[in-house]
Amino acid sequence: MNTLAVPPALEAEIDELISHYPQKRSASLMLLHALQEHFGWVSKEAVEWTARKLDLQPINIQELVTFYPMFRQTAAGRFQFKVCRTLSCALGGGHALHRQLCEKFGLDASKHGIQTTPDGRFSVEFVECLASCGTAPVMMVNEEFHQGVSPAKADEIVGGCR
Amino acid sequence: MPQEYRLILKRADEPGYTPDIDCYIRHGGYETLQRCLALTSRELPDGKKQSPQEQIRDEVLKSGLRGRGGAGFSAGLKWSFVDRKSGKPIYLICNADESEPGTFKDRQILHKDPHQLIEGMIIACFANDVKLAYIYIRGEMPEGARILNRSLRDARAKGFLGRNILGSGYDLEIHVHRGAGAYICGEETGLIESLEGKRAYPRIKPPYFPAVLGLYQCPTIVNNVETLAAVRHIMAMGAAEYAKLGTPNNTGTRIVSVSGHVKRPGYYEIEVGKATLGELIFHENFGGGLRDGRQLKAVIPGGSSAKVFKAGEKFKLRRKGADGQMVPVEVDLLDLPYDFDSLQQAGSMSGSGAIIVMDDSTDIVGALANLSEFYAHESCGQCTPCREGALWLSKALHRMTHGHARKQDPAYLLHIAQNIQGRTICAFGEAAAWPVLSFVKKFREEFEARGAADEARSATVPHSGGAGPTVERKLAASPRS
Numbered sequence: 001m002n003t004l005a006v007p008p009a010l011e012a013e014i015d016e017l018i019s020h021y022p023q024k025r026s027a028s029l030m031l032l033h034a035l036q037e038h039f040g041w042v043s044k045e046a047v048e049w050t051a052r053k054l055d056l057q058p059i060n061i062q063e064l065v066t067f068y069p070m071f072r073q074t075a076a077g078r079f080q081f082k083v084c085r086t087l088s089c090a091l092g093g094g095h096a097l098h099r100q101l102c103e104k105f106g107l108d109a110s111k112h113g114i115q116t117t118p119d120g121r122f123s124v125e126f127v128e129c130l131a132s133c134g135t136a137p138v139m140m141v142n143e144e145f146h147q148g149v150s151p152a153k154a155d156e157i158v159g160g161c162r
Numbered sequence: 163m164p165q166e167y168r169l170i171l172k173r174a175d176e177p178g179y180t181p182d183i184d185c186y187i188r189h190g191g192y193e194t195l196q197r198c199l200a201l202t203s204r205e206l207p208d209g210k211k212q213s214p215q216e217q218i219r220d221e222v223l224k225s226g227l228r229g230r231g232g233a234g235f236s237a238g239l240k241w242s243f244v245d246r247k248s249g250k251p252i253y254l255i256c257n258a259d260e261s262e263p264g265t266f267k268d269r270q271i272l273h274k275d276p277h278q279l280i281e282g283m284i285i286a287c288f289a290n291d292v293k294l295a296y297i298y299i300r301g302e303m304p305e306g307a308r309i310l311n312r313s314l315r316d317a318r319a320k321g322f323l324g325r326n327i328l329g330s331g332y333d334l335e336i337h338v339h340r341g342a343g344a345y346i347c348g349e350e351t352g353l354i355e356s357l358e359g360k361r362a363y364p365r366i367k368p369p370y371f372p373a374v375l376g377l378y379q380c381p382t383i384v385n386n387v388e389t390l391a392a393v394r395h396i397m398a399m400g401a402a403e404y405a406k407l408g409t410p411n412n413t414g415t416r417i418v419s420v421s422g423h424v425k426r427p428g429y430y431e432i433e434v435g436k437a438t439l440g441e442l443i444f445h446e447n448f449g450g451g452l453r454d455g456r457q458l459k460a461v462i463p464g465g466s467s468a469k470v471f472k473a474g475e476k477f478k479l480r481r482k483g484a485d486g487q488m489v490p491v492e493v494d495l496l497d498l499p500y501d502f503d504s505l506q507q508a509g510s511m512s513g514s515g516a517i518i519v520m521d522d523s524t525d526i527v528g529a530l531a532n533l534s535e536f537y538a539h540e541s542c543g544q545c546t547p548c549r550e551g552a553l554w555l556s557k558a559l560h561r562m563t564h565g566h567a568r569k570q571d572p573a574y575l576l577h578i579a580q581n582i583q584g585r586t587i588c589a590f591g592e593a594a595a596w597p598v599l600s601f602v603k604k605f606r607e608e609f610e611a612r613g614a615a616d617e618a619r620s621a622t623v624p625h626s627g628g629a630g631p632t633v634e635r636k637l638a639a640s641p642r643s
Contacts, residue, residue: 020337022294023378025359029342033301054359067361067542068342070301082302086263087466087532088421088518128345128536129263129466130302133421133516134428143304 004045010038014053024054028064032071041072069127077116077123079161082140085126092136097149098126104158122161164437165447167407169415170391171431174274181309183316186277192322194398198285199330218289222393225401226413230267231257231348231386232465232514234502237393241290241383243373250380254292255357256283258299258306258387259341259348263466263536264516267417267429268387272299272306276313279387280336282394284322287334290383294335298353301342310338345540349588350384351376352542363544364588388417409435412501416512418442422519426450432500439463439471439505440496443519456521460605461495463505464513466533467593469600471495477508510600526608527567530601531559537594544587551582552594562612566620569613572602 006014014034018027028050035046042065051058065071083089083098102109105122114125132138135147146157173179173189186192201214212220223238244252256279260268271279279297287295299307314336317323325333344362346352351370352362354377369375376382385393392414396404405413412434420442421427430437430448439461443449452458458473475495483489498504505512520529538556543549555578562571575598583595602609 020339023358026339026357028359029356030340033340033342060359063361064342064359068301068344069539070343085532086536087462087529088264088427090532091422091518091520091524091529127302127343128539129261131260131269131300132266133264133518134266134419136421136427140302145305 004039004043004049006035006049007038010034018054025056025060028054028056028061029068032061032064032068036071041075043073075120076114078121080123080125080140080142082125082127082130084128084130084132084136084138086129086133088133089129089136089138094126094137096151097137097139097154098124100151100154101158104155163447164432164441164445166430167415167433167436168431169395169407170278170388171270171275171417171429174270179274181274181276181313183277183313183320186275187320191277192281192317192320194394195281195284195322196328198288198397199328199332215289215291218285218397221401222286222289222396223401225396225404226408226411227389227392227396227404228412228502229386230388230392230416230515232262232467234512237385237389240373240385241286243371244290244383245374245381246291248374248381251294252290252292253377253380253382254283254287254290254295255350255353255377255382255384256295256297256387256390257348257350257353257384258297258303258310259353260303260387260514261300261345261348262514262516263533264419264421264462264518265465265514266419266421267515269303269306270417270429271387271391272303273309275391276309277317278391278394280310280313280317281322282390282392283336284317284327284334285397286383286385286390286393287336288332292383293333294337296337296339296357298339298341298347298357300347301340304340307338307340314338344542345536346542346588346590349590352588353384354382361542363542364590366587408433409499409501411503416500416515418448418500419514419516420449420519421516423452423456423521423524424449424519425453435499435501435504437500438496439498439500439517440494442500442517443496449517449519452519452521456523458519459522459524460520460526460529462516462518462520462597463498463500464511465516466518466536467596468505468513469510469596470604471508471510472604475508475604479504479507525563526601526605527559527612528563530597531556531563533597534559534594537590537597541590541594545585545591547582547585548591548594551578554578555594555598562609562616565616567609567612567616569610569617571613572606572609575602575609 017030021027031050036042047061048058051061099109101124105117107115116123130138132147137149138147203211203213219241227237228234341347347356347362349364351365356362372382408414415431416434417429417431419429444451461471477493478490479493480488481491502512534556538552541548541552579595579598582591
């Protein structure tokens with residue numbers, strides 16, 4: 001049984017997105033973005049809802065959720081820190097930034113993959129190149145992009161997460 | 163004195179210049195589009211008629227513009243391959259999936275001067291009879307997607323997009339499509355699959371050349387952001403003037419991203435080939451040199467997939483001699499002109515125009531481990547050599563950077579990399595293999611030294627070593643401690 005409660009405004013936005021494409025299936029990534037933005041992650045119900053909306057089988061959507069790194073199959077923290085891991089940021093202090101955040105939140109900097117604090121407030125993870133290598137180290141906090149993140153700036157950004 | 167030549171980024175950083183449509187129009191924006199739409203058929207000297215669309219395509223071909231995304235292929239030729247007789251719609255996709263490590267040029271255009279891209283795109287669409295086009299922007303640029311959506315809405319409101327554009331009878335719609343964090347979507351056939359709502363598995367060529375069988379199996383053009391922005395300038399100034407910029411076969415301007423161990427990392431727009439690699443790293447107008455007291459160790463000249471250069475390398479380039487014959491000339495690494503052809507002749511590539519500088523504080527094995535982890539993460543998993551090989555490389559390099567290197571590792575890494583390149587559907591195989599092949603070949607002594615040191619250290623520790631796992635509970639000391 002599908003229990004996903006999609007508000008009418010969101011469904012209208014989704015219908016508009018579908019109209020951008022001559023073939024419905026093309027809208028699947030945009031729909032998953034819209035649902036993840038609203039619900040915080042992509043649940044099994046969201047996968048089934050999307051598939052029905054686009055006249056597809058759930059596997060057609062599930063295989064996207066497992067392929068594209070931005071989609072989450074579990075809830076993450078309210079503030080999601082994505083620190084760039086790739087070379088230019090690594091040369092410019094990306095690992096130190098990742099370590100600083102992990103220590104601040106009581107997470108294990110040597111652990112692979114996303115980690116979330118027990119209270120569900122913060123997530124930290126390494127991501128691949130965020131395309132701002134000239135202002136290393138860089139990170140995203142939810143949709144907000146931060147560059148040249150010095151230790152002091154990182155503290156300030158964390159302090160602003162309320 | 164080498165300096166920037168700002169054409170595409172001319173206004174981007176001017177105080178008071180904003181990305182909204184009114185500011186763009188105040189600075190002459192969309193005038194070029196109006197001129198292009200008002201073109202009429204003309205007769206060529208040989209009596210043939212040339213339509214307005216053909217005239218624009220001809221200009222872009224004559225301008226010598228080469229794709230700014232990575233491959234450096236002639237944009238005009240790419241357009242000329244489009245199957246215009248199939249009866250199917252023709253699509254154009256702007257590749258804004260900027261994700262080659264080291265590259266941050268398209269971000270500047272998208273965020274600071276988006277209408278320039280949109281105007282270039284409308285002109286390109288008009289020239290190729292495209293009625294529906296997409297901007298595929300990477301998922302990690304939500305702000306860029308918002309700016310583009312707003313810009314498209316404003317362009318629509320002013321009549322530059324939609325039905326009957328500026329009364330010309332030409333209809334065009336452009337939509338923004340967001341990726342979701344997969345590097346492989348920058349590969350044009352992977353991008354097309356992704357835009358069709360599937361996993362971004364690149365398609366095999368032949369038969370799936372986008373110009374013939376692209377989006378929805380229709381003829382499709384995929385051009386990079388900077389390439390489409392350049393189209394606007396080519397049509398504004400004329401192909402002949404544009405071709406005067408840069409150097410022969412490497413025309414126009416190019417935005418170079420400089421990052422890593424330099425004093426002034428940033429984006430610098432140059433006439434292609436009018437600045438050398440050394441100037442881009444050391445000159446005060448560009449990278450501004452290394453941090454104090456440091457020496458240059460390595461340079462990746464064209465995004466992380468490009469083969470690395472070692473400080474002090476010399477190359478034999480073919481140059482036109484006094485008698486017009488091509489003669490080999492020895493050129494120092496830092497004197498390489500930053501253009502498509504010179505870097506290719508030197509065994510690497512200018513790729514996406516991204517220079518990553520490493521000084522002598524860099525652990526070369528660690529730098530390669532960092533890159534290999536990227537490729538292991540980003541392999542789409544379609545072809546076995548790449549899916550497995552990229553992961554093996556990353557695992558081996560992880561081991562080597564965690565105290566367990568072996569003397570035979572350089573040969574092992576080369577063996578794996580050689581079995582990836584040339585054995586995959588798309589160029590990702592090469593992209594994963596080339597950093598390994600070049601790093602290991604050029605810095606072999608560092609890889610060997612790492613293996614020798616770790617083996618010597620572990621030899622002093624009693625453990626079962628190569629004889630397999632032990633079942634004894636009481637080990638004197640584990641090799642890790």
